[in-house]
Amino acid sequence: MSPQIDAVILAGGMARRMGGNDKGLVELNDQPMIKHAIDRIKPQVKQILINANRNQxxxxxxxxxxxSDEDSGYLGPLAGMITAMGQTQADYLLVVPCDCPLLPTDLVQRMLAAITAEDAEMAVASDGKREQPVVLLMKPALRGSMKAFLDAGERKIDFWYAKHHCVVCDFSDQPNAFVNVNTPEQKQQLSEAIAH
Structure with a gap:
């Protein structure tokens, strides 16, 4: 029997570089950015959760x-992850940001294969040049570890990964899959690229 996989789309940040605009709701080619992410991952998972701290x-x-984050202090992506981990009964939780409109359509398949091959606890995506720390597939049972990490005042996502058996999943064959939008200029560039 194949494992059940749910997803959380992280839209809980403050989007300072986007002038404070809620990134998930910023339109890209006539659709809110989060809709692009939903369309990409919906066929790959059983249930989608959205982590948002405003415009719910x-x-x-x-x-x-x-x-919304259990802790209301805008503690970064880990706060959204731990909230979602407590709300799913799935075997695995896929985590993706709201501002990556070109996510791979085989994201779950490849990340699950990487976890299985290495008997790992989680897989983080890489575009071939660098890891994408908020694109990962993990076991929700790691929630206790993440809570202890946050309770200790830690916030650096990479440090938490280092405490677990984490495998890097290579998507260098899709180098633009994780292009994200942090500024109005990046939004314009991506909009033009999608249109062509």
Missing amino acids: NRYAEFGYPVL
Whole structure:
């Protein structure tokens, strides 16, 4: 029997480089950015969760559960992850950011294969040049470890990965899959690239 996989789309940040605009709701080619992410991962998972700390009603319009960080201090992506880990019964949780509209359509398949091959606890994606720390597949049972990490005042996601058997999943054959949008200029460049 194949494992059950849920996903959380992280849209809980403050988007300082986007002028404070809620990145998941910023339009890219006539669709909110989060809709691009939803369309890419929906066929790959059983359930989608959205982590958002503002505009929850707007995010709820996409038809998926919206979760706010358990800790309201904008503690970064780990806060959204730990919240989602507590809300899923799945064997694995896929984590993706709301501002990556070109996510691989075989993301889950390849990451699960990497975990299985290495008997790992999690897999983090790489574009061939660098790891993508908020694109990962992990076991929700790691929630206790993450809670202890956060309770100790730690916030650096890579340091938490280092405490576990984490395998890097290579997507160098899709180098643009993890292009994300942090500034209005990047949004314009990506919009033009998608249009061509």
